[in-house]
Structure formats: structure tokens, C-alpha cells
Amino acid sequence: MNASANPPVNTGESSVCAPVAGTLADVDTPCAVVDVATMRRNIARLADRADRLAVTLRPHVKTTKSLDVAAFLHPGAPGPVTVSTLAEAEAFADGGYTDITYAVGIEPYKLPRVIALSRRGVTLRLLLDSYEQASFVAEASREAGIPLPAQIEIDCDGHRGGLKPDAPGLVEIGRILHDARCLDGVLTHAGESYFARTAEEQRLAAKNERDTAVAAAERLRGAGLPVNVVSVGSTPTAHAAEDLTGVTELRAGNYVFFDLVMAGLGVCRVEDIALSVVVTVIGHRPEHGWIMTDGGWMAMSRDRGTAAQVQDQGYGLVTDLAGNLLPGLVMTAASQEHGTLTARDGAVLPELPVGTRLRILPNHACATAAQHRGYHVIDGTRLLGGPGPATEAFWERVSGW
Amino acid sequence: MNASANPPVNTGESSVCAPVAGTLADVDTPCAVVDVATMRRNIARLADRADRLAVTLRPHVKTTKSLDVAAFLHPGAPGPVTVSTLAEAEAFADGGYTDITYAVGIEPYKLPRVIALSRRGVTLRLLLDSYEQASFVAEASREAGIPLPAQIEIDCDGHRGGLKPDAPGLVEIGRILHDARCLDGVLTHAGESYFARTAEEQRLAAKNERDTAVAAAERLRGAGLPVNVVSVGSTPTAHAAEDLTGVTELRAGNYVFFDLVMAGLGVCRVEDIALSVVVTVIGHRPEHGWIMTDGGWMAMSRDRGTAAQVQDQGYGLVTDLAGNLLPGLVMTAASQEHGTLTARDGAVLPELPVGTRLRILPNHACATAAQHRGYHVIDGTRLLGGPGPATEAFWERVSGW
Incomplete structure (x- = not known):
């Protein structure tokens, strides 16, 4: 060994x-x-794409879950990452990462660990898609005296969680967050792109992912609510996107290793x-x-x-x-x-x-x-x-x- | 937590x-x-069956992988267990277990860890089904000056590894092991019993598992080779067996927790x-x-x-x-x-x-x-x-x- x-x-x-x-x-x-030779090539490929598309790349570390791998994603100094668990967030905070998106819907039991990370100076961006979540995040922020940044999950393809950009509650959720100084942005994930079998279907999935996120952001802005982050991504769409106008950041995780799927x-x-x-x-x-x-x-x-x-x-x-x-x-x-x-x-x-x-x-x-x-x-x-x-x-x- | x-x-x-x-x-x-209340009931159920069938129960710890659970399997003092990895064998050896069957076919790279366990006083029973494996186990035993006990894997239902009891090479493999003082017994596992959908099919699978193991043991004995252990088991057959005459021990692991399958x-x-x-x-x-x-x-x-x-x-x-x-x-x-x-x-x-x-x-x-x-x-x-x-x-x- x-x-x-x-x-x-x-x-x-x-x-x-x-x-x-x-x-x-x-x-x-x-x-x-x-x-590591193959991994470096995969990392460079998507980094180049993100540069050309003029968006920040926020790698999802749920695939590799390794600070050593992350050092190749962000050579020189820690950068933005996405995590799938609070254990990842805490480990990456220990490793000096201070800009972390926790891309799973938040529930109240997890707030003490979220607040502890915030008190350590980590910007931990939460995800939610309901009035009840926005309410307890706003309340916890007020109680803790620290605004917990939260992104509203947008559903672009019926894959999992999120609100459609025209959902009745979207603006109200945005307002609850904004009033508590918690509104950070919108986030969507084209999970159905894993079943898009042709390059053309993947391009369409990427376009739809971008269009949906931007539409949600525009609707919130139209209601007077500032939206900083417009976050999209999945490994297939990140490699297929041709235009990410209006998007601020791209997320993907699997691409570092890739696989037979x-x-x-x-x-x-x-x-x-x-x-x-x-x-x-x-x-x-x-x-x-x-x-x-x-x-x-x-x-x-x-x-x-x-x-x-x-x-x-x-x-x-x-x-x-x-x-x-x-x-x-x-x-x-x-x-x-x-x-x-x-x-x-x-x-x-x-x-x-x-x-x-x-x-x-x-x-x-x-x-x-x-x-x-x-x-x-x-x-x-x-x-x-x-x-x-x-x-x-x-x-x-x-x-x- | x-x-x-x-x-x-x-x-x-x-x-x-x-x-x-x-x-x-x-x-x-x-x-x-x-x-733990449910677990105790499951453990008692199979322990009672093993008593009635007059065989030693050698639980497979691959499901639970916990010394704490094992303390319920063998209250009072460590007893025989089956493991699926050398990591389990080493952890159970650390916990005082000295009678361990490693029920996955042995390969040469693993012998140094096997010998190290033997030198610690653990009886680590190996599994093999080929002339080449018997040869390197015999050679390693002679070189180390410690006979490594080995069981010949018998195939009772075409599920995975093992030799049919009438396979041409069976006796020769037994002889190689016996000559190196390594022959411990025979072992079979009715893996296909997981697909036996009725109680009657499970009883037949249990009978076949027992009959096949005993036939292999008798063939080896008929060639003048001593067979101490005749080991059978799977969770379905362990709960269906009605007669284990000629069998010395029963293995099962899943039954401690059970599941929807x-x-x-x-x-x-x-x-x-x-x-x-x-x-x-x-x-x-x-x-x-x-x-x-x-x-x-x-x-x-x-x-x-x-x-x-x-x-x-x-x-x-x-x-x-x-x-x-x-x-x-x-x-x-x-x-x-x-x-x-x-x-x-x-x-x-x-x-x-x-x-x-x-x-x-x-x-x-x-x-x-x-x-x-x-x-x-x-x-x-x-x-x-x-x-x-x-x-x-x-x-x-x-x-x-």
C-alpha cells in the first residue's frame, strides 16, 4: 500500500x-x-470551454470528493466549488475553500451546521424551491445575525426538484429571501440531459437549461429583486452549450473522471x-x-x-x-x-x-x-x-x- | 451525532x-x-435452527461488518465467522476472533496478509477451486512453515465459482492440499437460492446444497483424503434446510438484518x-x-x-x-x-x-x-x-x- x-x-x-x-x-x-494524465486533459477541456463561454466554472466535487483533485481544478488557490453534502462542505472549508454551493434542497435540521460554516467565513450558498424553506432560511438568518445566501432551484426539464420559471410562488419566495438579505440567485440542473442521446439533443438541452435559468432570473429582476448568480450545469450540457449569455456560472462534476455512461x-x-x-x-x-x-x-x-x-x-x-x-x-x-x-x-x-x-x-x-x-x-x-x-x-x- | x-x-x-x-x-x-430488538429476533431464529439441525453456525459478517453486531452473534466469547475481505479478517482478528473463513477465492498477492494473520494465531480458512491455487497455497505453506487451511469450493448450482463434485480435478486438488497439511474441507453456497421463489424451491435448493457438499466430501474421503469441514449456506437455504446430515457448519449473513429481497x-x-x-x-x-x-x-x-x-x-x-x-x-x-x-x-x-x-x-x-x-x-x-x-x-x- x-x-x-x-x-x-x-x-x-x-x-x-x-x-x-x-x-x-x-x-x-x-x-x-x-x-492523472487523463484527468488533467478532462479538466483542461472544460476549463477552456468555460473560458470561451465567459462563465465561471464551479466544479461539482461530488464525483471526486478529494481536495487533491480539487487542487487541479483550482491550481494556485481555492476557488468556487459545488458540494452534495455538508460533510463535503466542511472538508473543503477545512481545505481553505470559502465559496461553496450546497446543491441539495435545505431542510431545518441542517441549519446549525450551515450557520457554523458561515461563522467560519464560508459563503455557503443554499438551495431551495419552496415558501416554507425560504421562510425558515430567512428566520434562521435573522436569528443568527448572518444572512445565509440562498438560490432558488429552477426546474428546466422535470428531472427532480425546482420551480418552473413561471411558477406562481417564484417571486414571493424571492421576496422573502431578499427581505432577509438572503437572495443569491437561481440554479438549475439539466438532469434529463443524461438521456439526451445525440449531440443535437444535448445542445438543445443546454440551450433549454440556459434559457430556463435566465427566464427565471429575469422574472425575479422584473419584480425588483436582484439576482446575482445564474447557475446552470450538468456534464453533458456543459460540454454542449454554445451560448451562455445571461448565465454567470457553470457546474459539472463527472467530467473530471468521466465514465462509460x-x-x-x-x-x-x-x-x-x-x-x-x-x-x-x-x-x-x-x-x-x-x-x-x-x-x-x-x-x-x-x-x-x-x-x-x-x-x-x-x-x-x-x-x-x-x-x-x-x-x-x-x-x-x-x-x-x-x-x-x-x-x-x-x-x-x-x-x-x-x-x-x-x-x-x-x-x-x-x-x-x-x-x-x-x-x-x-x-x-x-x-x-x-x-x-x-x-x-x-x-x-x-x-x- | x-x-x-x-x-x-x-x-x-x-x-x-x-x-x-x-x-x-x-x-x-x-x-x-x-x-436491535428486531436484530436479536433474527439472530435467535437462525441460531435455534442451527441447533435443531445440529450444525455449527458460522455467521457471514459481510452484511453487518461490525464487531458490535458480532457480539450478539457470539455472546460471551468470539466464535467462528465468515468474512468477504481480508480487511474484515484483520478487524475481527483485532477483536479476538481466531476462527475465520475467508470465503472468496484466494490469489497469490493476498498471501502475505494471510500468512501474517496465521502468525498471529488466527485459523484463516482459505477458499480455492483450481490446481494452480492449491499449488501456490501448498508452496506458501511450506515456505512459511505454517499450513494454511484451505477449503475446496464446490459448485452446487452454477451460480459463481467452484468445482462440481464429479469434476476431474477435485481429488488431485485435495491431494495437493493434503500433502501440504492444508486440506480443511469443502464449502458450497447456493447463490441461486436468491431466485428460488417458493418455499418448496428453497427447500429443494437447501437439499441440493447439502447433497452436493456431502457428495464432494465423500468423494475426497473415498480417495483417502480427510475432510473435516463440510460447509454450506445462504440466507434462503439456511432457513429452508430440513436435514443437514453430513454437513458440519452453516453460513449465512444477510439474515441478521434481512431486507426487501x-x-x-x-x-x-x-x-x-x-x-x-x-x-x-x-x-x-x-x-x-x-x-x-x-x-x-x-x-x-x-x-x-x-x-x-x-x-x-x-x-x-x-x-x-x-x-x-x-x-x-x-x-x-x-x-x-x-x-x-x-x-x-x-x-x-x-x-x-x-x-x-x-x-x-x-x-x-x-x-x-x-x-x-x-x-x-x-x-x-x-x-x-x-x-x-x-x-x-x-x-x-x-x-x-
């Missing part, structure tokens, strides 16, 4: 400058591995997937055409996100330890600590003795990463000749709530 | 004797909760499910018939095990904080940190304001429990009148590999 000390936050490259002895042939399996949508290529799980062959059932590994659903998660896509990728595609795809080999079944690999498309099942190490590319990076305490880090450009890629560091994840 | 010190191992009741102030209305959500098979009732996830209402979409909560797939897992059953339970059934089912309410969709509850079977969607706390009964206890660092513990018999069940302790889980 290689377990480097936590590298300093926001030094960008530092984490991978002090190689830890060993390679992927030495780590305990199953384990998660991040190829995103490759199935055409948002990335399979070779852009930066996260994989290292597994070891533990047996064979030639009569069934099975190779058994020690990577089951505990290591991959139960996510079968590609099941609904044109190409179902089972629990994942298989590569050798260096990251080269083994054509036609798929992880088709999973028990808790067993994975089953089978050949498809007429491929011949390769001979892989017990002890052979492989890597599995996941359906859904957010779900697979969550099964692990952290990531062994490799740099795709630093392959050893024999036993596999060198391990450069171990990056811990934030977990829990 | 209530976080009691770890209670002493194997004092059975001690963990719940020193109440921690608070109730389920105080804990941060989402979180896992175990009702087991209830769907008729192995337990819904009211026997000891594990649930406490969630809080964060919003409403009346136009869709949705109640939104803060418990998504990160808290429940992506497991949809009931999807293939007669009654698909979505991501879980919903109870109030005291554990009373809310009839017709189902968690039908999940994002990472959002759950969607909807009404079915003509039920009216109840009025549950933002901040209402609920509990979700999971499809698959092993997968749901794995999403959490540990369990808040309640005792169903100690309900408070108002805010919900009292929290008695916090039990940590073993994680990772």
Missing part, C-alpha cells in the same frame, strides 16, 4: 511530484485508481475515462465462459447506468494494467466481492491465470468512486516496462454526510 | 445498556439505523427488517406526485434487487420514524443525494412537510449498509412518545479491503 501524506492543497502538480515506490502490481485489490452519450471517448478499479483474477469457469475476479459490486457499485443505453456495458469494460482495452471482454455480473468477466461480439476469452491484474472502467464514476476510501494515482505517461504503471500518491476521499 | 465508544466485544448486551442521549430526530441524515422471497416478513435509512423530506413536486428526500443512492446504494421479483419495491419502502409502514409509499427514484417518494396502489400521497423524518427499508441490506460508516442503534421496545426512537449507541463498520 502506498499512502502518501496529504499533499498541500492547491499546488496543482505537487501531489504527483514525489513518487511513492511501487506500481499497480503492488497495491491491494480491489482498489480505485486515477490516471458519458462515453455512451458521446460526451467523451472511452480513453478519456480517468477512473478505474484494479482487480485480480481469482478463478475460471471455462464451461460457462467466465473469468472470476475479486472486484464485485462492493468495488464497482451496483450502478448499471449503461443498461438503458444503446450499448449495455454490464458492470464495466476491461483493460490490462497499463490501460489497454481487452476487446470484447466485459464485466457482466457481480456478487459482493466477485466479478464475472465474459467475452462478447465473438471475442475469444483470453487466458488470464489466477493472479492476473486487470482494470475495470466503470459505468458511473460518481457511484464507483464512492465505494472507495481514496484513489491510487498513476500518471499515464509514466508507465514502467514490466509490472504496470507506477503509483505516485494516494488521495483520500471525503465520505459520509 | 451520537458516537459512543466502542463497546467491549462479545458482551452481547453491553452496547445497548448505556443509552446515548438523543433520538432519531437528532441524528444527521441520511444515516443507517439498526433496530428476502421479504419478497418469503424468507422473512417486512417487519423483520432490522436495517433502515433515516431520511428527511427536502421538497415536493405535487404536479408529479413526488416527495423529495435527502436520501439518494449514496445512502441506499444502487441495488434494485426487487426489480426482478414479483413485487418491485423501487429503492425501498417507507416508514415513519417509529418504524410504522406508510402504506403505498415507495422510494421510486434516486439521484446521488436525492430520493423520490411516490404513492402506488391508489394510495394518497401523505402531507409530509419539509423537515419530516422517515425511514426507508432497503432492497439489499449488504449493499445499503456498505454505504455507511456505521449504524445508529435503536431498540424497538424503547420508543419515546414524541420525537422518535431513542438512539442507544453508534456501531462502526469495517470498510475497504
Whole structure:
């Protein structure tokens, strides 16, 4: 096991400058591995897009949950991030991040932790979509003597929470917040873009996401309410948007690692997937055409996100330890600590003795990463000749709530 | 948050004797909760069966992964357990457990940790089903000067790994192990019993599991090889077996908590499910018939095990904080940190304001429990009148590999 000390936050490259002895042939399996060369490319791609679109990029750290990864998102100094849990908010506050959007609807039990973060100097932007939430946020702000900035969640595609921009209560909610000095802006998320199967559908989803958020902001402004933040984003729409006029910031999280669902949508290529799980062959059932590994659903998660896509990728595609795809080999079944690999498309099942190490590319990076305490880090450009890629560091994840 | 010190191992009741102030209305959500009254009943039920069947019960701790739970399985002193990872084996060894079966096929990279456990005095029983595995286990035993006990995995139903009892290589594998003083026994697992939909099918699966293991043991004995352990088990077959003549031990893990998959098979009732996830209402979409909560797939897992059953339970059934089912309410969709509850079977969607706390009964206890660092513990018999069940302790889980 290689377990480097936590590298300093926001030094960008530092984490991978002090190689830890060993390679992927030495780590305990199953384990998660991040190829930092691929990750850097993914990060640069969306950063460039955000620059061209003239919006602030506020990465969602729910996928990677790592201060070490965040140092690549915001090299030099902490910047704006989005979180999915208060545990992430607290960990990122500990790491020096002071501009955090908590993008899950707020409820009253969470306010003490929210207020504690605010008292530490963190601008923690809350999300809500109802009169009752706006009321208790306004009341808590007055009681605490600290305005808690809140964004109104806007529904652009019927995916989850939020108000339609023409919803009767929108202006009233805005006014409650404004009167308590809490109105921060509007936020929407095109969750249905994960099911937009063509580039054109994704462009339309991005346009709709932008149009809906801007319409809501304009309606509030029309009622005399100032709207600072107009926040949109999802990994598919962030990569498809052509015009974000009126939008102030873009959110996305999955893009740092990508996965087979995103490759199935055409948002990335399979070779852009930066996260994989290292597994070891533990047996064979030639009569069934099975190779058994020690990577089951505990290591991959139960996510079968590609099941609904044109190409179902089972629990994942298989590569050798260096990251080269083994054509036609798929992880088709999973028990808790067993994975089953089978050949498809007429491929011949390769001979892989017990002890052979492989890597599995996941359906859904957010779900697979969550099964692990952290990531062994490799740099795709630093392959050893024999036993596999060198391990450069171990990056811990934030977990829990 | 209530976080009691770890209670002493194997004092059975001690963990719940020193109440921690608070109730389920105080804990941060989402979180896992175990009702110890229900758990005790489940544990007693299978312990009684094992007594009647005259076999040793070797609980599989992969579901609960908790030394605190294990103290209820083996009150008074540590006893035999089954594990799914070396991390569990090491944690249980730390807790005083010295008789441990590692029920996943062994591969060479794991031998150093296996040998280290053996040197600590743990009898760590390995599993294998091939000539190559038997050879490296025998060689490692000779090199280390410690015989590593190994069981031959027998396939009783084509579910996963193992050799058929009439497989050509069985006796040769037994001989390699015996010659190195490693032959411990045979082990089988009726994994297909999870799809046996009637009590009669489950009885037949249990009979087949027993017959197959005994046949393999008899074949090895017929070749002059001593077989000490004849190990069978799965939660469905453990509750269906009527005769285990020739079997020495029974394994099962899920039964401690049970879940909706087991209830769907008729192995337990819904009211026997000891594990649930406490969630809080964060919003409403009346136009869709949705109640939104803060418990998504990160808290429940992506497991949809009931999807293939007669009654698909979505991501879980919903109870109030005291554990009373809310009839017709189902968690039908999940994002990472959002759950969607909807009404079915003509039920009216109840009025549950933002901040209402609920509990979700999971499809698959092993997968749901794995999403959490540990369990808040309640005792169903100690309900408070108002805010919900009292929290008695916090039990940590073993994680990772």
C-alpha cells in the first residue's frame, strides 16, 4: 500500500511530484485508481470551454470528493466549488475553500451546521424551491445575525426538484429571501440531459437549461429583486452549450473522471475515462465462459447506468494494467466481492491465470468512486516496462454526510 | 451525532445498556439505523435452527461488518465467522476472533496478509477451486512453515465459482492440499437460492446444497483424503434446510438484518427488517406526485434487487420514524443525494412537510449498509412518545479491503 501524506492543497502538480515506490502490481485489490494524465486533459477541456463561454466554472466535487483533485481544478488557490453534502462542505472549508454551493434542497435540521460554516467565513450558498424553506432560511438568518445566501432551484426539464420559471410562488419566495438579505440567485440542473442521446439533443438541452435559468432570473429582476448568480450545469450540457449569455456560472462534476455512461452519450471517448478499479483474477469457469475476479459490486457499485443505453456495458469494460482495452471482454455480473468477466461480439476469452491484474472502467464514476476510501494515482505517461504503471500518491476521499 | 465508544466485544448486551442521549430526530441524515430488538429476533431464529439441525453456525459478517453486531452473534466469547475481505479478517482478528473463513477465492498477492494473520494465531480458512491455487497455497505453506487451511469450493448450482463434485480435478486438488497439511474441507453456497421463489424451491435448493457438499466430501474421503469441514449456506437455504446430515457448519449473513429481497422471497416478513435509512423530506413536486428526500443512492446504494421479483419495491419502502409502514409509499427514484417518494396502489400521497423524518427499508441490506460508516442503534421496545426512537449507541463498520 502506498499512502502518501496529504499533499498541500492547491499546488496543482505537487501531489504527483514525489513518487511513492511501487506500481499497480503492488497495491491491494480491489482498489480505485486515477490516471492523472487523463484527468488533467478532462479538466483542461472544460476549463477552456468555460473560458470561451465567459462563465465561471464551479466544479461539482461530488464525483471526486478529494481536495487533491480539487487542487487541479483550482491550481494556485481555492476557488468556487459545488458540494452534495455538508460533510463535503466542511472538508473543503477545512481545505481553505470559502465559496461553496450546497446543491441539495435545505431542510431545518441542517441549519446549525450551515450557520457554523458561515461563522467560519464560508459563503455557503443554499438551495431551495419552496415558501416554507425560504421562510425558515430567512428566520434562521435573522436569528443568527448572518444572512445565509440562498438560490432558488429552477426546474428546466422535470428531472427532480425546482420551480418552473413561471411558477406562481417564484417571486414571493424571492421576496422573502431578499427581505432577509438572503437572495443569491437561481440554479438549475439539466438532469434529463443524461438521456439526451445525440449531440443535437444535448445542445438543445443546454440551450433549454440556459434559457430556463435566465427566464427565471429575469422574472425575479422584473419584480425588483436582484439576482446575482445564474447557475446552470450538468456534464453533458456543459460540454454542449454554445451560448451562455445571461448565465454567470457553470457546474459539472463527472467530467473530471468521466465514465462509460458519458462515453455512451458521446460526451467523451472511452480513453478519456480517468477512473478505474484494479482487480485480480481469482478463478475460471471455462464451461460457462467466465473469468472470476475479486472486484464485485462492493468495488464497482451496483450502478448499471449503461443498461438503458444503446450499448449495455454490464458492470464495466476491461483493460490490462497499463490501460489497454481487452476487446470484447466485459464485466457482466457481480456478487459482493466477485466479478464475472465474459467475452462478447465473438471475442475469444483470453487466458488470464489466477493472479492476473486487470482494470475495470466503470459505468458511473460518481457511484464507483464512492465505494472507495481514496484513489491510487498513476500518471499515464509514466508507465514502467514490466509490472504496470507506477503509483505516485494516494488521495483520500471525503465520505459520509 | 451520537458516537459512543466502542463497546467491549462479545458482551452481547453491553452496547445497548448505556443509552446515548438523543433520538432519531437528532441524528444527521441520511444515516443507517439498526433496530436491535428486531436484530436479536433474527439472530435467535437462525441460531435455534442451527441447533435443531445440529450444525455449527458460522455467521457471514459481510452484511453487518461490525464487531458490535458480532457480539450478539457470539455472546460471551468470539466464535467462528465468515468474512468477504481480508480487511474484515484483520478487524475481527483485532477483536479476538481466531476462527475465520475467508470465503472468496484466494490469489497469490493476498498471501502475505494471510500468512501474517496465521502468525498471529488466527485459523484463516482459505477458499480455492483450481490446481494452480492449491499449488501456490501448498508452496506458501511450506515456505512459511505454517499450513494454511484451505477449503475446496464446490459448485452446487452454477451460480459463481467452484468445482462440481464429479469434476476431474477435485481429488488431485485435495491431494495437493493434503500433502501440504492444508486440506480443511469443502464449502458450497447456493447463490441461486436468491431466485428460488417458493418455499418448496428453497427447500429443494437447501437439499441440493447439502447433497452436493456431502457428495464432494465423500468423494475426497473415498480417495483417502480427510475432510473435516463440510460447509454450506445462504440466507434462503439456511432457513429452508430440513436435514443437514453430513454437513458440519452453516453460513449465512444477510439474515441478521434481512431486507426487501428476502421479504419478497418469503424468507422473512417486512417487519423483520432490522436495517433502515433515516431520511428527511427536502421538497415536493405535487404536479408529479413526488416527495423529495435527502436520501439518494449514496445512502441506499444502487441495488434494485426487487426489480426482478414479483413485487418491485423501487429503492425501498417507507416508514415513519417509529418504524410504522406508510402504506403505498415507495422510494421510486434516486439521484446521488436525492430520493423520490411516490404513492402506488391508489394510495394518497401523505402531507409530509419539509423537515419530516422517515425511514426507508432497503432492497439489499449488504449493499445499503456498505454505504455507511456505521449504524445508529435503536431498540424497538424503547420508543419515546414524541420525537422518535431513542438512539442507544453508534456501531462502526469495517470498510475497504
